[in-house]
Amino acid sequence: MNATASLTTPTTATGTRPGNRDGYAIAITVFSTVKWWGRAALPVVFTVPKIAPQTISTLQRLSFIHFARWSLIREIPYNGAPQPEIKLRHPHLYFESNFNGGWEEYIDAFSHILTRGMWLFWGSSYGFPKALPTGPFKAYIKANEMEASHFYSAYPQATATQITRALELDELLADLRARAADMPPDEFAAAFGTLMAEAQRCC
Amino acid sequence: MTATATALDLGDIQGDILRAYGNAYGRTSYVFVTIRDPTGGRDWLRAIADRVMNAAPWPGAEKPSCAWNVAFSAPGLAALGVPERVLRTFSDEFLEGMELRAKVLGDTGSSSPEQWDGGLRHPHVLVTLNGLGERELEAALTELRTEVVRHGLEIAHEEHAHTLDGAREHFGFADGFAQPAIEGASDDRAEGGGVPLRAGRWRALAPGEFILGYPDEDTRVDPQGRLPSAPASPLGRNGTYMVWRKLRQDVALFRRTVAAAAARYAGGDERLLRAKVVGRWEDGAPLVSHPIDPGTFDATAPGANAFLYGDDEDGRRCPLGAHVRRSNPRDALGFEGRLSFRHRIIRRGMPYGEPLAEGVLEDDGADRGLVFVCFNASISRQFEGIQVQWLNDGNVFGLGHDTDWLLGGQNGGSMVVPGATGDDPPFYLAPQGPFVTTRGGDYLFVPGLTALGAIADGVTG
Ligand code: HEM
Numbered sequence: 001m002n003a004t005a006s007l008t009t010p011t012t013a014t015g016t017r018p019g020n021r022d023g024y025a026i027a028i029t030v031f032s033t034v035k036w037w038g039r040a041a042l043p044v045v046f047t048v049p050k051i052a053p054q055t056i057s058t059l060q061r062l063s064f065i066h067f068a069r070w071s072l073i074r075e076i077p078y079n080g081a082p083q084p085e086i087k088l089r090h091p092h093l094y095f096e097s098n099f100n101g102g103w104e105e106y107i108d109a110f111s112h113i114l115t116r117g118m119w120l121f122w123g124s125s126y127g128f129p130k131a132l133p134t135g136p137f138k139a140y141i142k143a144n145e146m147e148a149s150h151f152y153s154a155y156p157q158a159t160a161t162q163i164t165r166a167l168e169l170d171e172l173l174a175d176l177r178a179r180a181a182d183m184p185p186d187e188f189a190a191a192f193g194t195l196m197a198e199a200q201r202c203c
Numbered sequence: 204m205t206a207t208a209t210a211l212d213l214g215d216i217q218g219d220i221l222r223a224y225g226n227a228y229g230r231t232s233y234v235f236v237t238i239r240d241p242t243g244g245r246d247w248l249r250a251i252a253d254r255v256m257n258a259a260p261w262p263g264a265e266k267p268s269c270a271w272n273v274a275f276s277a278p279g280l281a282a283l284g285v286p287e288r289v290l291r292t293f294s295d296e297f298l299e300g301m302e303l304r305a306k307v308l309g310d311t312g313s314s315s316p317e318q319w320d321g322g323l324r325h326p327h328v329l330v331t332l333n334g335l336g337e338r339e340l341e342a343a344l345t346e347l348r349t350e351v352v353r354h355g356l357e358i359a360h361e362e363h364a365h366t367l368d369g370a371r372e373h374f375g376f377a378d379g380f381a382q383p384a385i386e387g388a389s390d391d392r393a394e395g396g397g398v399p400l401r402a403g404r405w406r407a408l409a410p411g412e413f414i415l416g417y418p419d420e421d422t423r424v425d426p427q428g429r430l431p432s433a434p435a436s437p438l439g440r441n442g443t444y445m446v447w448r449k450l451r452q453d454v455a456l457f458r459r460t461v462a463a464a465a466a467r468y469a470g471g472d473e474r475l476l477r478a479k480v481v482g483r484w485e486d487g488a489p490l491v492s493h494p495i496d497p498g499t500f501d502a503t504a505p506g507a508n509a510f511l512y513g514d515d516e517d518g519r520r521c522p523l524g525a526h527v528r529r530s531n532p533r534d535a536l537g538f539e540g541r542l543s544f545r546h547r548i549i550r551r552g553m554p555y556g557e558p559l560a561e562g563v564l565e566d567d568g569a570d571r572g573l574v575f576v577c578f579n580a581s582i583s584r585q586f587e588g589i590q591v592q593w594l595n596d597g598n599v600f601g602l603g604h605d606t607d608w609l610l611g612g613q614n615g616g617s618m619v620v621p622g623a624t625g626d627d628p629p630f631y632l633a634p635q636g637p638f639v640t641t642r643g644g645d646y647l648f649v650p651g652l653t654a655l656g657a658i659a660d661g662v663t664g
Binding site: 101104112113135159193 | 277278280281287290291295298299300303421422424425429431432517537538541542545583584588591592598599601603604619621622625626627628629
């Protein structure tokens, strides 16, 4: 085989570690240590809806991102022995998100499209290099990313976009099904044609 | 901003990257050489180094009769004695090589490496020869073969390619003219080739997207002026990465399939259906700007390539799954093209094999297809991004797992051709056997001329 390949760390087709994948779904999990002022600032960013509305609505338009969630971890829950009790000297920002596509494309979208939002969320974390240029930002995320020990997708063969589309189509079909029983063939053919024309507009 | 661009060191950059030799040279031979020992390999490199063509403009109309260019695989660099600590500074996908990335690229089944041409499985060095005509090319080939034997090396594979009439590829489409516009090299092609801006304006791409050692689209906005990651000096300046793939085309199968589908499409309009598959008519006229008829189209006219998909969101003119719309979606992904502008490649492919005579619908068993060549600064972000996310999957375009119908993938592509108006139902192009099969290839590094000298002298660090 190729001797120079041993110089690299294997990633999957999508540029992420194997544990982060289940079929088409990809998980990303990032922990970062938050500076003193983040402890006060982040809850404000999270709860005051006027601060990050653009970021949220843009995120919703990026259909390959299923969700993205940032939370502030102030303490590690203690479930009793044998778990060691851990006291956090600094709060941590816990980021989790699921998406379809490639890891690079995902972070690129964050850098190029959600530039300001990234600063709002990660600006108070130690070492955050800004979202642009993407090179240092990707290195930062890679360095703080954890491979999932368990990741599960209910529909590993589908993407979130496909599932949304399928649900839309299902409604159209259910409607036709309800009307079809009494239709003569030519009327059904016309109704089916209309449904097809309608369905292609779901894009 | 353009200060960096004007500084492109054309005298040190290899000539086939920024210049489309196919326009001037009708014949190209790709010769893969295996290095047996580092000393013999470096002696050979020194012997041919002064033939290697740079990108400096040619004076007047005087073209060299044959242009030489050289590229290396990662095992090739290792075989020439480039030390491991230097190799580690190259990108992961380059170090892995195309064969190990086969699953990533969709090279499975009849495209899997076990099926590849033997000599293409572990290439070391690729010498590309562009000849004005057959005589000039033959002379260069003889010279190259002699030098190879004289230094105790071996030729692993030769692939001979040539332009077809009208710059067509084997399926019959004009090919190769849509190219990225690069600051300092092809600013005049910004309209249509660059990044679309607001109000119909365009700008050329930063040179670091295609040549290592220069600012790219990412670092051009960096106040600290950091450069993108590149191999350690002196290898990281004026070089680039090259993707070389031999793609066999089953022309008879493509013709039969399109003809059969067209019988059910728009009153049997096969020409239109073919255009829908590619997104351009056979002569190159884009469907977005020429939805009904190609008219008279000149691909080289200024602005001929300056079209966007924003006014054709549903793909009524150019289907969302058409080959050119997938491979360069321009503004089709929204956000003013910011999800696509970092996935551009310079294409320098050339057809190989004799064309299948017009009208023939049965395979004659002959090997023909496209030697697909592209240059980019990041194989994973640019070439693999296009191949894996855009051609082998349709999710970002809202096309589910449809793969590019023109290439066909292992299970065959599938495609929806939206109706031309709101009430027309869509037309389905069902999956087929693959029209295109991978026969071999690799990821290569194309050093600048100074870096080539360093490799030949064994002083890479
Ligand atoms: C045998 C296989 C292939 C054939 C027959 C083919 C054919 C074509 C044709 C006819 C065009 C339109 C002419 C032009 O824009 O220059 C085109 C454009 C293009 N192709 Fe391919 N192609 C093939 C494989 C690929 C592959 C594997 C990739 C990338 C991974 C690719 C990427 C592109 C790009 C980027 C464009 C330009 C689109 C634009 O800028 O608007 N092609 N191809």
